[in-house]
Amino acid sequence: MTTNFAKEYLAANKEQFERVSEYIYNHPETRFEEYSSAEFLALECEKAGFKVERNVGDIETAFVATYGSGSPVIGFLGEFDALSGLGQKPNMTSYEPTENNVGHGCGHNLLGTGAFAAACAAKKHLEENNLPGTVKFFGCPGEEGGSGKTFMVREGVFEGVDAALTWHPSPANSIISLSSLANYQVYFRFKGVSSHAANSPHLGRSALDAVELMNVGVNYLREHVPSDARMHYAVTNTGGISPNVVQADAEVLYLIRSPKVKQVDDIYKRVCKIAEGAALMTETELTIEFDKACSNYIPNRTLENILHENLQKAGIDKPVDEEVTFAKQLWSTLSEGEKEGYLDILKGFGYRGDGSEFEGKYLAETISPYEPTNDILPGSTDVADVSWVVPTAQVTTSTSALGTPLHTWQMTTQGISSYAHKGMLRAAEAMALTGITLLTNKEDLELVQEEFNEFRSKNPYKCPIPDNVKPSKLDK
Template sequence: MSSNFVKDYLSKKKKDFERISEYIYFHPETRFEEYESAEFLAAECEKAGFQVERNAGGIDTAFVATYGSGAPVIGFLGEFDALSGLGQEPNKTSYEPTEKNVGHGCGHNLLGTGAFAAACAAKKFLEDNGLPGTVKFFGCPGEEGGSGKTFMVREGVFDGVDAALTWHPSPANCIMSLSSLANYQVYFRFKGISSHAANSPHLGRSALDAVELMNVGVNYLREHIIPEARIHYAVTNTGGISPNVVQANAEVLYLIRSPKVKQVDEIYKRVCKIAQGAALMTETELTIEFDKACSNYIPNRSLEKILYESLQEAGIEKPDENEIAYAESLWSTLSEGEQESYLDILRGFGYKGDGSEFEGKYLAETISEYEQSDGILPGSTDVSDVSWVVPTAQVTTSTSALGTPLHTWQMTAQGISSYAHKGMLRAAEAMALAAIRLFKNKEELEPVKQEFKKFQEKNPYTCPIPGHVHPSKIQIHS
């Protein structure tokens, strides 16, 4: 049986995949600077017998690993970028940031390795059974704030793929059946005139004033946009550290989200008008630089059903006493609000239920039922743009204690725990089983393709990132 084959394969290769996850964990790199992680993972693909194309889509840290030939072509999406400000010593129960303070606070060391493990298992099955078909593993950089996959989609990297599978670490075991928020990320830069803030302030024109006025204006805008939308900002350049100087340069980075790209664009245009107004009020010059964007996620229900049945087939290995104790310790580090809203986190990933099965527990030990949902995850992912051009399904498996929010030191701390690695291999097993099922029974791809075709006919894809915009690294101002 396929399930026995995949389980046995992953069991034999368990230490290898844990080693890969740990390497990526201990070499955290932010968007489009994942040079060590990408090269390491690409080299592991070559060791496993894949043909690797580096610099995919013109992105230094993107690659595509391919095995086999002919149809169907099944793709696995892997990520490996980390987050600035979330460095954390592993397996701790208190905040202990690393010197570099960059860490896998979203579990992408697990995500990339788990997707690779699934690709390897599917490859091995084709190899051992002499079946036609093509396995592709996509090394996708810059998901965190960079929309790497959106750039890759724009450059045609996913052309010819029949179905794409991926996953995400979380505290839950379920199908990620919700849509997501589309977004734009944009820099607003103001240039003024410096001057002595006491002796000749009237001669200066403050760029920092412009940033502050813009932010005030946008905060008033919040009342007049749809409630599902989100507007975030970070002041990335305050113009210096001297209060006795009128700041001549300042910058703010905005992230605008909404359920549809069209809605994001409408809000973005209003934000631009506010920025222009701030420039007029302060007599400064405004430059707007579009950084990146992504679409909303389009679930493929036919593919989700196959992935859900594969997750059930994979099953769950129960946590041991040490894992339970560690999870309980981490639970105690969460605020009262985080503990009270732990079910909201699970529901965001697709969990269905009242939480009764978690009574007295700190780790998820069950698989949530699968139900199609019209709900929207209040977050964004560049997997979304892949879902507009390839039928796509996502699974999540429990790699962290209940209540653990993403993008926290607690998430980073659990990144290479034994429980996290169990969840990683559970996701790999589910994705591999789904792919093997499609390789063995090509007719099961037909409803997947028909559903996707029906969507595409009414919803032609337009990349939300303009053609002149290219992937950018995190910009740091001294």
């Protein structure tokens, strides 16, 4: 294998992959409703010579594209779901929301396409050299608030895969070497009795009071959980808009996070007791509905080293003047806090350094050194559950201006810029080279699996989503 193979293949097919990214960007769909994006991407896989299995894991928008036969089996993980509330016209320097206000504020149009491009390059290498082995591209829906991959893991979709690779858009060029927070997402629904709030308030039993009391109780719990734990909530049903009616129905959705699943479960059980107490205080009925969950991410240091070496081989081109100007204009839209904290965003993606190389710049033009860390990313990903059953590594490449936070209009507006597409293909090249290495170098793959097996021998996996829970679409 020549180092230039993947680069040459991706360059020759650059316009095709940009077209795929643009299609997904222009058809933003929220979790488990990515009908257009999933089908378009599945058809592109078929055009590229993959055999596609749809509706995997009993999820309408999940699919697996396969090429080749036999061992080793290398998987590439792609995402394509968008976010509600983050619709934004592309390549703008001010907030201009789209009509449906759904957009790719986490860059998943790039993520899915970049992983697809990497799978295509690895496939092409097997094909041209008549080599044994299998390349799989996993179309993974519902990462945003849905834990699609966790459901897929539970249903055995990743069985038989020897290693998995994925990436994420960001302002950095580095290996995502941090662990992540496990989480549970759970609905708490209260049922009370309606009544006239002035004439007969004593006959009513307020479900909204129960929600409020529960939230107050959880706020007191915050002092008594691990320091890295997070408890977020959204009141998803206030019981109506009439203040002169005692609200008979109310609902709150909790997202509980902590570094380990066991910690999340312990916190969850305490939150349930608080909810039960709120129901007792208000004489309402409580229903608890488990929505989804994911585990903490398990880095594979051997695989990360290989991926980093290949990221360095892929290299990074100096941005052109127009890209720098656009990035500078977007930098000016950030708050002072966002500007001051730009380095924290990079470190969350595995960047190591003091930021000196970014002085006077608005785009990352260097690749971070790789340094394994025990730090924890203050966020969650369903890639984590894949990492418990398959050796997994993640890379990030710069697709946005320094300081750009995820889940913002600034992230969305950069989603199909020339700079974003350059970063997408850089990630694809690094993953493709790594996939080819694992497909053709038995010793490297054995070392990756040796590390993984050592961890799993001491840490059995249990899917955090109960068997009876099904994927839920976003109630927009």
